[in-house]
Structures are given as structure tokens and as C-alpha cells.
Amino acid sequence: MASVDVDMVKCACPDCVCVVSVTKAVKRDEKAFCCDECAEGHPDHAGCDHAGCSCHG
Incomplete structure (x- = not known):
């Protein structure tokens, strides 16, 4: 099984569209x-x- 390195993830805030390192x-x-x-x-x-992100919690 190959390993996968994840460098970028979606922000864990449900309303946020940002992707972060x-x-x-x-x-x-x-x-x-x-x-x-x-x-x-x-x-x-x-x-x-x-x-481009309109999250406010």
C-alpha cells in the first residue's frame, strides 16, 4: 500500500472555503x-x- 502525503487541506470551519497548508x-x-x-x-x-470567502461562523 502506497503512502499519501497531504500538503493542503480545507479549513475545518464548516462555512469556510479556504484551503490551507x-x-x-x-x-x-x-x-x-x-x-x-x-x-x-x-x-x-x-x-x-x-x-472570495464569506465565512463568519
């Missing part, structure tokens, strides 16, 4: 997020501010 991701509870806002569940309903 595994090595640069913000990690919370073994999940990868694109930024602190997504990782914290958007406590102030601020978006991730990445172009």
Missing part, C-alpha cells in the same frame, strides 16, 4: 484552520478576510 494551519483539537477566527469559532462573527 498543513504546516501553516492553525491547529485546534487536531483540526486544521486557515486562521485564528475560524479556529475560535468566530466569537465576534468576524470573517477570515481571505479573498
